[in-house]
Amino acid sequence: MTETIGSRTAPADDQTSLVEVRNLKKHFQTTSGPLGRLFDGSDVVRAVDGVDLTITEGETVAVVGESGCGKSTLAKTLLKLHQPTHGSITYRGTDLTDLSHSEMRPFRREMQIIFQDPLGSLNPSKTVGQIVATPMDVHGIGADSTIRQERAKELLKRVGLSVEHFDRTPEQLSGGQQQRVGIARALSVEPDFLVADEPTSALDVSVQAKVLKRLDTLTNEHGAAMLFIAHDLSTVRHIADRVAVMYLGRIVECAAVDELFDSPQHPYTKALLSAVPRIDPDDRAERIRLHGQVPSPMNPPAGCRFHTRCQELIPPTEWKGTQEQFRMVFTFQQKVLSGIIDVEAVRTELQEDSKEVHPSALVDTVVNRLFPGNLADLPSDAHNTLYSAAQYLVDGDVDAAKGLVREEIRTPCEQNVPDVESQSSCFVRCHRYD
Amino acid sequence: MTLLEVENLHTEFPMDGYTIPALNDVSLSVSSGEIVGVVGESGSGKTVLAESVMGIVEEPGRVTDGEIRFKGESLLSKTESELQSVRGSAISLVFQDPMNSLNPTITVGEQVAETIRLHQDVGESVSLGAEFKRKLFGATKHSESWKQSIEMLETVGIPEPASRASSYPHEFSGGMRQRALIAIALSCEPDLLIADEPTTALDVTTQAKLLDELEALAKAFDTAVMLITHDLAVVAEICEFVYVMYAGEVVERAKTERLFGQPQHPYTVGLLDSVPKLDGLTELGAIPGDVPERTDQIGGCLFAPRCPEATQECQENRPSDRNVGDGEHSAACLKRGKSQSVDMVNKHD
Numbered sequence: 144m145t146e147t148i149g150s151r152t153a154p155a156d157d158q159t160s161l162v163e164v165r166n167l168k169k170h171f172q173t174t175s176g177p178l179g180r181l182f183d184g185s186d187v188v189r190a191v192d193g194v195d196l197t198i199t200e201g202e203t204v205a206v207v208g209e210s211g212c213g214k215s216t217l218a219k220t221l222l223k224l225h226q227p228t229h230g231s232i233t234y235r236g237t238d239l240t241d242l243s244h245s246e247m248r249p250f251r252r253e254m255q256i257i258f259q260d261p262l263g264s265l266n267p268s269k270t271v272g273q274i275v276a277t278p279m280d281v282h283g284i285g286a287d288s289t290i291r292q293e294r295a296k297e298l299l300k301r302v303g304l305s306v307e308h309f310d311r312t313p314e315q316l317s318g319g320q321q322q323r324v325g326i327a328r329a330l331s332v333e334p335d336f337l338v339a340d341e342p343t344s345a346l347d348v349s350v351q352a353k354v355l356k357r358l359d360t361l362t363n364e365h366g367a368a369m370l371f372i373a374h375d376l377s378t379v380r381h382i383a384d385r386v387a388v389m390y391l392g393r394i395v396e397c398a399a400v401d402e403l404f405d406s407p408q409h410p411y412t413k414a415l416l417s418a419v420p421r422i423d424p425d426d427r428a429e430r431i432r433l434h435g436q437v438p439s440p441m442n443p444p445a446g447c448r449f450h451t452r453c454q455e456l457i458p459p460t461e462w463k464g465t466q467e468q469f470r471m472v473f474t475f476q477q478k479v480l481s482g483i484i485d486v487e488a489v490r491t492e493l494q495e496d497s498k499e500v501h502p503s504a505l506v507d508t509v510v511n512r513l514f515p516g517n518l519a520d521l522p523s524d525a526h527n528t529l530y531s532a533a534q535y536l537v538d539g540d541v542d543a544a545k546g547l548v549r550e551e552i553r554t555p556c557e558q559n560v561p562d563v564e565s566q567s568s569c570f571v572r573c574h575r576y577d
Numbered sequence: 578m579t580l581l582e583v584e585n586l587h588t589e590f591p592m593d594g595y596t597i598p599a600l601n602d603v604s605l606s607v608s609s610g611e612i613v614g615v616v617g618e619s620g621s622g623k624t625v626l627a628e629s630v631m632g633i634v635e636e637p638g639r640v641t642d643g644e645i646r647f648k649g650e651s652l653l654s655k656t657e658s659e660l661q662s663v664r665g666s667a668i669s670l671v672f673q674d675p676m677n678s679l680n681p682t683i684t685v686g687e688q689v690a691e692t693i694r695l696h697q698d699v700g701e702s703v704s705l706g707a708e709f710k711r712k713l714f715g716a717t718k719h720s721e722s723w724k725q726s727i728e729m730l731e732t733v734g735i736p737e738p739a740s741r742a743s744s745y746p747h748e749f750s751g752g753m754r755q756r757a758l759i760a761i762a763l764s765c766e767p768d769l770l771i772a773d774e775p776t777t778a779l780d781v782t783t784q785a786k787l788l789d790e791l792e793a794l795a796k797a798f799d800t801a802v803m804l805i806t807h808d809l810a811v812v813a814e815i816c817e818f819v820y821v822m823y824a825g826e827v828v829e830r831a832k833t834e835r836l837f838g839q840p841q842h843p844y845t846v847g848l849l850d851s852v853p854k855l856d857g858l859t860e861l862g863a864i865p866g867d868v869p870e871r872t873d874q875i876g877g878c879l880f881a882p883r884c885p886e887a888t889q890e891c892q893e894n895r896p897s898d899r900n901v902g903d904g905e906h907s908a909a910c911l912k913r914g915k916s917q918s919v920d921m922v923n924k925h926d
Contacts, residue, residue, distance in 0.1 A: 209780040209782060209783075210751070210780055317619070317620075317867060317868070319867070320867070347618045347619050347807040348808050348809065348848070348851055348852055349807075349848055349863065349864055350618070350619075351851070351853075352851030352852075352853070352861050352862065353863040353864075355853075355861060356861060374780060374781070375780070375781040376781075376855070377810075377852075377853040377855065380853065380854070380855055380857050381853055381854075381860075400857070401857055405857075414782060415781065417785075418781040418782045418784070418785035419781055419810075419855060420781075420784070420808065420810035420811050420813065420814045421810055421813065421814070421855070422809060422810050422837055422852055423813075423837070424834075427814075430789070432786065433782055435736075436750060437750075478736075478737075483736060483740065483741075484737055485737070485739055488739035488740055489739060492724075492727075492739060512737070
């Protein structure tokens with residue numbers, strides 16, 4: 144009963160690079176004013192923090208990551224909608240990094256974007272026809288307005304809308320129809336490079352399928368390359384040739400689509416993949432739970448940025464227990480460092496029955512609150528560290544507790560940034576593959 | 578035990594010169610401890626169904642016919658004040674947007690504590706003076722409701738609830754806000770929790786955690802859950818029974834395993850095809866056309882204009898529920914049912 148999507152086109156044989164991004168950074172200043180900036184250097188949001196990415200002619204590359212990983216900022220910086228803080232963007236051999244607005248103009252026609260919010264990105268006072276014809280007007284495509292109108296109608300048909308939609312305004316259309324207008328508008332100037340920033344995440348699953356298919360077919364017909372931004376992996380397999388997984392401003396894994404899905408390497412990729420809900424119970428993999436919350440991009444973790452949440456965290460060579468135990472001890476460390484426990488609140492809770500809480504009972508409770516597993520078979524030195532840290536916390540010396548856990552609980556993942564040849568088209572940024 | 582029974586429910590929205598039947602002859606039942614999924618696209622009427630059950634359908638919409646029974650009692654014949662005591666304490670609703678459903682000026686812990694004081698007798702004074710003091714200063718940290726609030730936040734998976742209870746909603750991440758809402762909804766130990774797209778605004782990793790927790794909580798509290806979503810995969814993960822809605826009607830109902838194994842209604846088949854697959858082998862399908870805007874103008878089957886199997890008969894006659902297979906599986910399709918041979922090619926095996 145269904146129309147089916149065309150098979151993916153393989154990346155072009157000649158592998159001519161269309162867009163090349165080298166060590167791209169985009170940092171935002173938060174609004175604490177010039178004085179705040181003088182005295183505190185940490186109020187910089189490192190949204191994109193050193194990205195290398197190459198997109199070849201006709202290729203579709205997906206960038207996937209959770210909210211706040213910098214994927215949308217990457218998309219906008221790549222099109223120079225944001226001025227990069229550092230690094231370079233090259234389009235067909237031309238360095239775009241320092242071009243002015245007017246110098247960018249000829250490139251705008253070749254590089255188009257589809258936004259996440261379909262209604263918000265369409266002019267509410269214009270008709271659908273006008274919206275699709277305007278870019279042709281701006282870039283001087285088509286001899287006169289009649290020809291442009293004809294072309295706009297043709298484009299609307301190709302994205303699956305009918306002529307009756309031509310004179311409607313955006314809010315008279317459904318979300319899926321609005322997004323298809325966005326696609327028609329982007330394609331009206333026949334771009335060679337298209338950025339689609341989560342084009343389907345505001346849509347129902349059924350409508351999403353329709354929009355994905357149109358996008359896939361049309362970019363293939365035009366031979367356009369596409370950067371497809373998505374927050375989960377489910378939509379990606381159907382549309383991408385290559386996938387880049389992004390975490391806290393950096394790409395952690397980049398691989399051909401089949402390779403990424405069939406044998407994900409980076410622990411973060413594995414976790415993202417395991418989180419996708421599945422229809423068929425037989426497909427369900429053991430769900431990998433990530434530890435804690437996404438750290439702030441203002442102060443990303445040292446070493447491997449994912450190590451605070453990684454289930455495959457590497458223990459130091461001298462560690463005597465299991466990897467799981469080390470992971471739990473590390474979780475203890477993270478909780479102490481985040482200052483998440485309120486010892487006074489724990490004391491208040493314990494006071495319920497007895498009048499005065501015995502200090503050792505309080506230390507026990509604090510350790511149990513912060514350590515997620517069984518303390519019994521823990522290596523003795525780690526055991527001692529946990530209790531000493533808890534004792535400091537109960538004594539009110541938070542800095543001593545933090546200093547102790549920072550000194551005693553160390554992982555190679557925190558000490559070195561996983562370094563890879565990230566300019567190649569496929570790589571994994573993880574110490575497990577050093 | 579059957580907890581909620583919706584029978585032949587009709588909810589209508591009068592428009593300029595015509596009437597949109599947002600719910601048309603909808604029947605559904607939820608038993609205690611059961612997780613039931615209601616699936617459909619935007620405009621299928623799934624949210625109106627939740628609002629009808631809660632008695633909060635927005636004007637000018639109203640329930641025009643049918644019956645809603647909760648624990649055997651009719652909800653439609655109750656007065657507003659009687660309904661108020663059902664809402665929250667017996668049936669709770671969790672909305673899609675966690676930011677707009679929490680009060681930004683009150684700590685999360687206090688918002689949970691407030692619900693506990695309102696709906697449970699925790700031996701705390703609810704005199705005007707005491708209430709005023711609380712409004713100003715919040716619950717004191719030694720009060721029973723505050724303690725229960727912390728326990729509740731811990732149950733739904735908020736890390737370090739004792740200290741996080743004093744945080745404001747903006748200090749929480751999206752996933753934690755949604756958890757806080759579920760904590761509020763569960764804090765009065767409702768018999769039925771209606772969750773309207775509870776994970777749609779969240780990242781997949783957060784969604785996965787929250788679904789696991791929702792399932793565990795429903796078991797622990799023996800709470801029935803009506804999960805409303807547009808995502809079939811979410812339903813497949815945690816629901817036991819599924820209702821598929823289209824344009825205000827229930828078009829198919831079955832146990833989860835059966836619905837996904839042997840979908841009967843062409844709309845269900847189309848929906849299943851449009852869920853992205855991870856195997857790289859199955860091609861993505863899509864249902865042609867859009868959800869009709871004026872369902873009042875369609876005489877026959879509402880899905881006929883988009884249905885690849887539709888015949889003249891389908892354009893003229895509105896199908897009613899037909900049994901397809903075991904007693905609990907039914908589909909509203911003229912091409913299916915006992916009189917027809919059920920030799921549907923199963924694309925999903």
